Amino acid sequence: MTLKALWVAGIGMALAVTGWTQTAPDPQLMQEINRIAAIDDHTHVPKVVAPGEKDDDYDALPCAPLEPTADPTMVRPDNPLFLQAWKALYGYKYNDKTPDHLRELRATRERVQREQGEHFPAWVLDKLNIRTMLANRIAMGPGLAPPRFLWVPYDDALLVPLNNQPLASENPDRKFFFSREEMLLQRYLKESGLNAVPATLNDYVARVVEPTLERQKKAGAVAIKFEAAYLRTLNFGEPNRAQAEQAYAHYAAGGTPAKGEYLALQDVLFREIARAAGRLGLAVHIHTGAGCGGYFDIAGSNPELLDSVLDDPSLRQTKFVLLHGGSGPYSKVTAFLLGKPNVYTDFSEQDWMLSPRALSVVIRDWLEWYPEKVMFGTDLYPGNSPEYDWDSIGYMIASTGRQALGLALTGMMQDGEISRARAVELAHMVLFDNAAKLYGLKH
Numbered sequence: 001m002t003l004k005a006l007w008v009a010g011i012g013m014a015l016a017v018t019g020w021t022q023t024a025p026d027p028q029l030m031q032e033i034n035r036i037a038a039i040d041d042h043t044h045v046p047k048v049v050a051p052g053e054k055d056d057d058y059d060a061l062p063c064a065p066l067e068p069t070a071d072p073t074m075v076r077p078d079n080p081l082f083l084q085a086w087k088a089l090y091g092y093k094y095n096d097k098t099p100d101h102l103r104e105l106r107a108t109r110e111r112v113q114r115e116q117g118e119h120f121p122a123w124v125l126d127k128l129n130i131r132t133m134l135a136n137r138i139a140m141g142p143g144l145a146p147p148r149f150l151w152v153p154y155d156d157a158l159l160v161p162l163n164n165q166p167l168a169s170e171n172p173d174r175k176f177f178f179s180r181e182e183m184l185l186q187r188y189l190k191e192s193g194l195n196a197v198p199a200t201l202n203d204y205v206a207r208v209v210e211p212t213l214e215r216q217k218k219a220g221a222v223a224i225k226f227e228a229a230y231l232r233t234l235n236f237g238e239p240n241r242a243q244a245e246q247a248y249a250h251y252a253a254g255g256t257p258a259k260g261e262y263l264a265l266q267d268v269l270f271r272e273i274a275r276a277a278g279r280l281g282l283a284v285h286i287h288t289g290a291g292c293g294g295y296f297d298i299a300g301s302n303p304e305l306l307d308s309v310l311d312d313p314s315l316r317q318t319k320f321v322l323l324h325g326g327s328g329p330y331s332k333v334t335a336f337l338l339g340k341p342n343v344y345t346d347f348s349e350q351d352w353m354l355s356p357r358a359l360s361v362v363i364r365d366w367l368e369w370y371p372e373k374v375m376f377g378t379d380l381y382p383g384n385s386p387e388y389d390w391d392s393i394g395y396m397i398a399s400t401g402r403q404a405l406g407l408a409l410t411g412m413m414q415d416g417e418i419s420r421a422r423a424v425e426l427a428h429m430v431l432f433d434n435a436a437k438l439y440g441l442k443h
């Protein structure tokens with residue numbers, strides 16, 4: 001063999017070993033993946049508003065009012081998937097973004113919105129081939145009716161019944177976030193027929209926590225959501241009921257608890273809420289991994305901090321969904337946690353933070369561990385202009401997610417880990433079956 005032939009053979013071997021030869025997903029498999037009408041496990045889909053009206057309910061803790069931070073490249077306007085989105089949604093005919101063409105796009109979108117009225121969100125779902133979308137919102141609204149849209153309300157507000165100053169003063173973002181939670185708690189108190197928190201912890205649980213979850217269930221919720229990682233570390237420690245009762249009784253009517261006392265109370269409250277959710281058949285969604293804002297505490301959002309909750313025998317009836325799969329830094333931790341019988345995950349958010357290639361590595365890892373626990377999700381959210389709003393953003397994210405799933409399954413097939421038939425089966429599980437089973441939805 002000549003030196004050159006040796007070199008070429010060497011490269012060939014390296015490619016075979018690392019899988020670099022796989023540059024695109026298997027076309028037949030991709031076709032099947034695109035055909036599956038999906039369940040989107042997590043979104044902040046906006047309601048249909050009247051002219052001049054604002055939707056303030058799409059997130060308990062919206063990121064928009066925070067000090068600005070840079071968007072990751074995937075969600076910047078130069079992602080070519082946005083052009084594709086406009087073509088698929090509104091028949092956009094161009095490969096450029098001249099002001100004239102964008103004006104035409106806006107006009108077309110406005111016309112579709114006008115024609116579709118309250119049906120507009122469902123019209124978008126059809127374009128994205130999403131059959132059912134979980135809507136993580138403070139409240140539902142026009143255009144977001146079941147069975148296409150299922151409610152996931154927020155319950156962090158139930159964790160903050162005392163004076164929040166010691167937690168809220170940690171940084172400017174938390175100050176804003178706690179003001180939102182306090183507003184939401186007022187709403188929950190009012191709906192529970194109270195105008196202040198009761199004097200004892202037992203009464204608070206019986207008269208506020210449990211009735212709030214029961215109302216949410218009755219209103220159609222399939223899960224409840226915690227964004228606790230925006231407010232504190234996810235390390236909900238071993239509960240000490242007596243201590244919590246004492247701290248609650250001491251500060252319910254006024255005064256400022258020390259941070260440690262407050263966190264210890266939350267350790268108990270979090271479990272009370274999760275237990276009530278399990279009893280009512282509501283899954284518990286928890287934000288894990290990267291979050292918005294320049295002060296976000298990434299160390300505090302590691303899903304492994306939830307160990308004592310996930311390992312609590314009294315919470316085994318509660319199904320926990322680690323939203324975003326510990327997005328970015330904690331995907332590996334998530335893979336292991338899926339081994340617990342009541343733990344699930346989705347790759348929402350990761351599909352607008354990572355490229356299809358990078359996300360495929362995460363998905364493949366999870367599928368090689370516990371494929372029946374992995375779900376598709378987008379985390380789509382309202383944008384700040386008509387051409388980059390939730391519909392186009394959702395298209396961009398859903399395409400990225402499906403492409404990544406295709407890449408992951410193609411790699412597994414090419415490496416002889418799974419047959420083509422199993423790859424198709426896994427695609428159906430991730431895009432639909434796993435979520436349908438978890439939430440008890442009909443096929």
Ligand SMILES: [Zn+2]
Nearest residue numbers: 042043044379
């Ligand atoms: Zn979200």
